Amino acid sequence: MALGQEEIRTLDQLRRRLVELAQTLQISRTGLLQSDPLPTWQELKLEQDFLVRRISAVQQALNENSDFFTAAHAYPLSTFPGQSREGFLGSILQKKLEIAPREWVAKYSKSFSNQEEPDSLAIEDYESLWQWAAGSNDEFLAEFRSADHFDDDYTIAEREMGIASVKTGLRRKLDDGDSDSDGDEEMEDVVDSDDAAPDGSAVVEPGIDQKLPPVRLETILRFISSGKLLPQ
Known part of the structure; x- marks a missing residue:
């Protein structure tokens, strides 16, 4: 027809x-x-x-x-070139x-109720869980805020084990807790003895070309999402 x-x-x-x-x-x-x-x-x-x-x-x-x-x-019409096309x-x-x-359509054509597992939580249970977690976390984080753990350069575990053996990889001195509280002293660049050459210069890790420009954050994110590395 x-x-x-x-x-x-x-x-x-x-x-x-x-x-x-x-x-x-x-x-x-x-x-x-x-x-x-x-x-x-x-x-x-x-x-x-x-x-x-x-x-x-x-x-x-x-x-x-x-x-x-x-x-x-x-x-198809009788005049359509079926063999060549x-x-x-x-x-x-x-x-x-x-x-x-077909699998994509079948997956996303299901209703929300059909996608839920039998043992999954209801929406009301999720809301109750989040309300409880928010209050519980506030009490837990209050202890860290009062003790200034978030402003510390070292973790709690590093403080307990001793900061003398901690290797941060940074080129500046960190606060060891014994310095003056005014914090006005100028930070000086230092090199750890383990990372220094005999002449006092910093040792360059093998395979690292310091002449190359640093990779931008956008380039890294683009490579993670697409797998393609565009020229800089």
């Missing part, structure tokens, strides 16, 4: 919205991989809102014409998703 003009316009409208959504996703992905510096949170939020509007437009088109899309099916024809006529998309 041939399609009418209204049904053809419906299909074309859905096609255009899907193309716009795919292009928007590709632009966002390319921007995250290649932009330097990385986009700000405000820019990412705007892109997210734009993607949500694109997805909502596709969902609206599907909902408004659900009966037609459910009953419609594709079939077999792969393209198969992708068009394929009714089932690939395995990976």
Whole structure:
């Protein structure tokens, strides 16, 4: 049965919205991989809102014409070059998703109640647990704040074992607790005896080229998220 003009316009409208959504996703992905510096949170939020509007437009088109899309099916015309375009024809006529998309759809199509495990906590139990944990942590942290543990250069364990044997790797003197409380003395660069060469200069670790510039934090984050290391 041939399609009418209204049904053809419906299909074309859905096609255009899907193309716009795919292009928007590709632009966002390319921007995250290649932009330097990385986009700000405000820019990412705007892109997210734009993607949500694109997805909502596709969902609206599907909902408004659900009966037609459910009953419609594709079939090739007799003039279509089926032998030379077999792969393209198969992708068009394929009714089932690939395995990976099918599993993704099945996973995120479940309702929230079906995703919960039988022994999971209810929302009220979670709220009660967080309220109890907040008050309990306040009492626990109050002891550390009153003892100035957060302002100490050494951990509690290092203080108990003795700070003389602690290797911090820093090039400055830390407060050992015996210095004056005014804290106005100028800090001087020092080198530990274990890390010093016979002539008194600092020993460079093997494999480290001090002439290279430091790696920026954005480059490290980009490598962690994408696995690609862009040139500096």
